Amino acid sequence: MITEIDVLLAQKGNKEAFSRLVKALELPMYRVARSIVRSDEDCADAIQETILKAYKSIAQLKKPHFFKTWFMRILINECNQFLRQRKRTIPVAVLPEEHAESAEYGKVDLWEAVNRLEDTLRLIVKLHYLEDMSVGVISELLEPALSGTGSPVDEHTYAGVIDLMPAEDLPNHFKLQMDISQIGSTKGRWSFSIPVTKMASTNKVVLPMITKSYGDITLTVKKVLFTPGSTELDVEVKQPADAGRFIQYDLFDDKGTQLQRRSGSGRGQTDGPISISTFSQRYGPVSPLPKTITIRPFVDLPFQGPLTESKAPLDQMPTEEKPISLSQGEAGHLLITQVERLPDKTLVHYRTEGLIPQEQANPLWIEDSGGNKYLQLQKPSITVDPVHYRFVKEFPAFTEKEQLTFVTRELTPPGYLKELEITVPLEP
Numbered sequence: 001m002i003t004e005i006d007v008l009l010a011q012k013g014n015k016e017a018f019s020r021l022v023k024a025l026e027l028p029m030y031r032v033a034r035s036i037v038r039s040d041e042d043c044a045d046a047i048q049e050t051i052l053k054a055y056k057s058i059a060q061l062k063k064p065h066f067f068k069t070w071f072m073r074i075l076i077n078e079c080n081q082f083l084r085q086r087k088r089t090i091p092v093a094v095l096p097e098e099h100a101e102s103a104e105y106g107k108v109d110l111w112e113a114v115n116r117l118e119d120t121l122r123l124i125v126k127l128h129y130l131e132d133m134s135v136g137v138i139s140e141l142l143e144p145a146l147s148g149t150g151s152p153v154d155e156h157t158y159a160g161v162i163d164l165m166p167a168e169d170l171p172n173h174f175k176l177q178m179d180i181s182q183i184g185s186t187k188g189r190w191s192f193s194i195p196v197t198k199m200a201s202t203n204k205v206v207l208p209m210i211t212k213s214y215g216d217i218t219l220t221v222k223k224v225l226f227t228p229g230s231t232e233l234d235v236e237v238k239q240p241a242d243a244g245r246f247i248q249y250d251l252f253d254d255k256g257t258q259l260q261r262r263s264g265s266g267r268g269q270t271d272g273p274i275s276i277s278t279f280s281q282r283y284g285p286v287s288p289l290p291k292t293i294t295i296r297p298f299v300d301l302p303f304q305g306p307l308t309e310s311k312a313p314l315d316q317m318p319t320e321e322k323p324i325s326l327s328q329g330e331a332g333h334l335l336i337t338q339v340e341r342l343p344d345k346t347l348v349h350y351r352t353e354g355l356i357p358q359e360q361a362n363p364l365w366i367e368d369s370g371g372n373k374y375l376q377l378q379k380p381s382i383t384v385d386p387v388h389y390r391f392v393k394e395f396p397a398f399t400e401k402e403q404l405t406f407v408t409r410e411l412t413p414p415g416y417l418k419e420l421e422i423t424v425p426l427e428p
Contacts, residue, residue: 002021002025003242006020007067008064172198219236231251231259235295241273243275250295254290259283262282290426309409311367312405314404314405324336326364331356336348350364351390364407369403
């Protein structure tokens with residue numbers, strides 16, 4: 001287990017503390033390195049170089065809370081160094097901790113297909129479908145400076161929204177400088193200087209400062225910000241530094257509608273044996289402004305156990321009255337209501353019903369008659385109706401004679417910490 005206390009001790013030259021940190025990362029290091037270099041010999045060399053460089057430079061780490069992120073970045077760079085010698089580099093910035101593969105995965109066809117994917121996609125698939133991480137979280141982990149959503153419009157155009165989360169308040173007037181070194185597989189140098197002026201808006205800020213405690217966890221809701229494009233939650237959590245828990249939050253309006261989770265960021269520090277973390281999470285917008293907003297915290301746990309799929313063939317075109325129903329286990333169902341077979345693409349319209357409807361929208365893919373799987377991770381589902389949980393997802397074009405099968409997987413609803421649930425009243 002990684003603790004900030006061990007990081008601080010290691011920065012002061014404590015070899016035993018550094019050894020404990022390395023021990024805690026043994027499995028994640030191997031999983032990450034093995035996924036990139038694909039050679040046990042190169043994997044061992046990359047890990048050895050990473051440990052040596054980390055030991056020499058740990059004193060330069062400014063934020064002990066981000067030790068694992070910092071350490072994994074060194075590992076990725078070392079793995080890429082081996083690949084550069086073979087003229088094959090994987091553009092990945094940071095990878096989160098991975099866990100041991102279940103023996104059951106070897107029996108699942110999907111797992112075999114994942115291992116045949118292009119390198120970066122393979123890593124994203126593992127995090128999203130096997131480690132149960134949301135697209136927003138993966139985006140935040142792989143590109144820590146930015147996060148956002150979007151999808152390709154055509155072969156040469158990508159449209160979306162980038163979320164910038166500055167640590168300080170911005171001035172009323174400034175120039176936003178953006179430097180880009182790679183777009184897709186094309187490398188180059190593009191620079192944009194964008195003048196920015198703050199505008200009057202209908203944003204609403206609520207400062208509840210409501211605190212609840214349960215066991216060894218103390219949660220404070222500090223701010224809730226409502227804008228036309230998003231909802232932002234700021235919280236503070238105090239818990240033992242060695243607890244090793246990562247707490248996430250779902251938001252629900254006064255009608256019980258779950259808001260879509262997007263990007264998030266956080267930072268932390270230790271005060272003796274206590275870890276104090278502040279976290280900012282963004283969600284989809286809510287309109288009109290509800291009378292209350294409810295925060296339901298839960299401990300984020302990795303996906304464990306066998307990967308259980310649910311399949312349904314496209315025998316006849318679905319309708320609202322007769323949808324194609326896919327079970328998602330305890331979480332609920334995914335209901336396909338329309339399939340548009342267009343000349344250049346296939347659009348699948350669906351809705352979700354269950355305990356975590358926004359999260360249930362993510363795992364949906366298509367298998368063709370040859371067993372090929374179309375995961376479409378680069379084209380995430382688009383929310384059509386966030387209140388009634390309606391979505392549309394784009395897939396490649398298929399011939400009319402092609403036998404298609406829709407696939408999802410079982411999901412486990414989060415174990416909400418009811419004792420820490422907080423409802424914030426919103427005055428007009």
